[in-house]
Amino acid sequence: MRKLLPSLIAIVILSVPLCVMAEGTPVQIWLTTADQHHLLSQQSDLSFRDQQAASIDVVVDSTKTFQTMEGVGAAMTDASAILLQQKMPAALRQKVMAELFSRDNQGLGFDFTRITIGASDFSDAHYTLDDVPPNTSDETLQHFSMAPQSLYVMPALQQALTLNPSLKIMATPWSAPAWMKTNHHLYQGELNPVFYDAYAHYFLRTIESYQMHGVPIFSISVQNEPHFEPKDYPGMRFNPEDRARFIGRYLGPLFAQHKVTTKIWDWDHNWDQPESPLKVLSDPQAASYITGVAWHCYAGNASAQSIVHHQFPTKETWLTECSGGEWSPDWESSLPWLESNLIIDSIRHWSKGVLMWNLILDQHFGPHLGGCANCRAVMTYNTETGALTRNAEYYAFGHISKFVHRGAKRIASSDQTEGVNNVAFINEDGSIVIVLCNTSTTPHNVSVRSGTQRFAYQLPPKSVITAVWK
Known part of the structure; x- marks a missing residue:
């Protein structure tokens, strides 16, 4: 019995x-x-x-x-910061920022944003934080300057942090300075291995400079879309073997030496090539410094995130870029696609955080210089009429950001x-x-x-x- x-x-x-x-x-x-x-x-x-x-x-x-969830949000691109800081009346700017970042009943409570280290296509000029005349170099970074991002991006982030002090900020370069590259140009090309050490210090200076202004950088990736070389705005190819070497032998050890707590994420590109982050993570030295993998939505589907997660379950998963656009102008297609693919599917496939691309753009889908001419932001501000439009992205993300708080578990x-x-x-x-x-x-x-x-x-x-x- x-x-x-x-x-x-x-x-x-x-x-x-x-x-x-x-x-x-x-x-x-x-x-x-x-x-x-x-x-x-x-x-x-x-x-x-x-x-x-x-x-x-x-x-x-x-x-x-x-x-465990960390938050959702959208990128504070140069374009978004220019609109907020230069084109928008102060009272409206305060209202818009509170609506996006605060956690009161009227706010979306965005907990996560992304900035560009230097210019992207959503900038009014193409630059990096260490530009020098042609045929010269600056290995000691004597000409490093935060001036291009101090005018608009820095104050926008400072205001966002007053509204949401726990806001997490990711930073990503679209290109290394031209003098560090094989083609000596901000467009296309690759990072010259001779300058790996200088580029690692470039990241360190960026993080330290933002920190000095009260803007902590939560995470970085070493390259936006490293398998894509745009022809009319900054970009750079950074193959997996080279990313592994750069992170494992230069950037990771430098961060450790200086006790930098900013997280390093690999990839920051589309769902259709999981083999690229898998190759980087298969390098033990690089993997020891990488805490997560960042993904974009423009090709493939979110199941790729699980492919990498199952092989490297201790590495975090983040969806760090997707843009709506006039290629899908009607809400009947865009609203359910955004909610189902970016929020639901990416989170069911292990995303801890989800980012749209531009936070706010004008009526001409800008300001932009090259690149996407019809990308849609979370909000649209008409600089001629003063009208503010909340797009499908606003509501798709609001359905999670207002209700799921940092620390929640799926x-x-x-x-x-x-x-x-x-x-x-x-x-x-x-x-x-x-x-x-x-x-x-x-x-x-x-x-x-x-x-x-x-x-x-x-x-x-x-x-x-x-x-x-x-």
């Missing part, structure tokens, strides 16, 4: 629900629809009760947790079915958040089960909801 006792105990334990949800527990609902009739609009509360499953039944299990939830995708979290205060996106053209009846209780909701076509309960 004693031999049967452990089995009986196991049967009893397994029969107890993993999560007990009291009947009548209220559920708050926020809705955005592609027809824009609802824009992060709070709906009437629902409640958990004992009821039958809908045709789509999503099961949430808060006892099974995954990665929790288990059912996989996508019949055009409805989801991701769920538990905040440190015990509140549970689930984001559901209907990517189809028809409404879907959905139930969400926690323990033995459910709430039910009819998701409109091409819509997003966020549900929150305790």
